[in-house]
Amino acid sequence: MVKGIGRTLQIAFTYIGTVVGAGFATGREILQFFTQYGGWAVAAIGLAALLFIWLGTKMLLMAQAIRATSYEDFNKHLFGDRIGRWISTVSLLLLFGVSSVMLAGAGSVFREHLGLHYQIGLAVTLVLAYFVLSNGMRGILAVNSIVVPVMLVFTCIVVVHTWHSPTQGNWLHLAGDAAPWRAGLSPLLYAAFNLSMAQAVLVPVGASVDGRKPLIWGGILGGIGIGLMLLAGHYALSAQMPGITQYDIPMGHLIAGLGVTVQLIYIIMIYAEIFTTFLADVYGLMLQITQRSGLPSRWVLLCLLSLCYLVSQAGFSHLVDTLYPLFGVISLAWFSAMVWRKSAGGKLV
Template sequence: MWKRIIVVLQVAFTYMGTVVGAGFATGQEILQFFTRFGYWGSITITLATFLFIWLGAKMMLISSDIKAASYEDLNKTLFGERLGSWISIFMMLILLGVTAVMLAGAGSIFEENWNFSYQSGLLITIVGCFFLLRKGMNAILAVNAIVVPMMLLFTGIVMYNTFMTPESDRWLTLQTDHPLFAAWSAPLLYAAFNLSMSQAVLVPLGASIQDRRALKTGALVGGIGIGFMLLAGHIALSLHMPGIQQFAIPMGGIARQLGHTAQWIYIFLIFAEIFTTLIADIYGLTLQIRQRVKWPVSIITIIILIFCYLAGQIGFGPLLSTLYPIFGMISLGWLVLIIRHRRVEPVPRPRDRNNKP
């Protein structure tokens, strides 16, 4: 029983750590997809949470059924052999870009908050990634087992502080000028984007765990955890609307009110969330590339890190604004196909008449 509980928590924490990236931690994703739609955001967060529970479990279960070596195997199952291969190549290029964005974000944190140069921040992060990734999936599980509970604790502190503030119920009454269609399409876009991006690590994770019950329970706990952090961020941001929209890092303004120590912890958590997403994406990319070229894993990892370092010279902002909309468009098609996918039971092989039953 305890062994299954540990597996469930590993799945849940890895799921949360993969989805809760830099955009989530800064508050920008919550603001753009939910809070700007007023009290409708509270309702649509419920829909997003349901999608994360349902489709996260489905993705990992399909991966377990087909024993996927990488997310390319999942895409071939969803799109067919030929189209799935092309989709995987396209997603590999996009994930390379997203990984470069994460690395650039880490460099920016070192430069803006810790008195390091941007280049030093990139190099320190790259070295940390390389040595951790030598441990494979175990490193991803271990890092998320540390980072995610800290993020949950910090989120709980923010929520408690918000409820101790006058007008803390604004999340229930906040009005919006945005159309209702935009409010209800936002959770679909949000779930599609984050689920398709997280398949780089959730697919090999699902394939490595044959306990279907543990995968389902892990997706349930992870999805609820994501929903809790979304709602907590939404409640805190709603209290400071509309002025909070002027901040590049909205949650940073809220953390500043909790004191210098809380602000320092918050900056560390942003970096940690970037780092967990970074190593998860590099791990998934390494597995996918290794299916095509039989090079050593360490060589592929080094090549990916060098590419991301070179792409990171462009800067965090330009990379983010260019690549994310493109990835969002392909994610919607991926979401529809994984919803439509039905589990196919394996056909039993005919008995050999020469053998005894």
């Protein structure tokens, strides 16, 4: 029983760590998708949480049912061989772009927050990533089992600090200028984008687990955890509205007055969230390229990490600006297929 509970929590933590990435740490993602909509934000977060619970669990169970080797197998199951292969190819390019950006972000954390050289940050991240990914899914599960509880602790610290603010009630009564239909669309876009990215890890997780119960409860707890962390972020950020919108890293402004210890936890959390996203993306790439090429996975991993390092030297912002709109369209197509696709048992999970 204890082993089953531990497995369930590993799945839940990995789900949370894959979805709640660097965008949560900075706060920009929460502001963009939720807080800017004022009083509609809570309902939007609730809808997003339900989608994460439903579709995340469904993805895990479908991956187990078809024994998917990689997310390409999963996409072929959703769209058929031809379209699924094309979507997987585009996803591969996008995942590589995001991986390079995450690596560059890790270097920036070392330079801007720790006063160390950018290249040291890249080197440390690459070595750690190689060590973790060499252990496959077991390594990713272990890292998220450590990182996500730390993220939850920091989230609680921020909530407690906001609780004593005279504007702590803003999260329920904040006025928003955007049209209600945009607030309704926002959680769909947020869930579609993040779930389609998360398939790089959730699909192999589902395929590697025996039994449905750990996947069901792991998906439910993971979706609830994501929703609670989004709500906590919105609660804290809304108390500082509208002035908080002027900062590139809004959460950094929130913790500025909480002391050196909390700031250090925040820096560690930013790096940890970047690192878990980097792990997830590179792992998904490694599985797909290994499946297509037949090359040894460690050689593929070394090549991927080396290419990410080269790209991170020049920056990747222009390419990401070009690819993200395309990825948004693909995410909605993928999201629609996930909603309507029946499970192996013929039911909409």
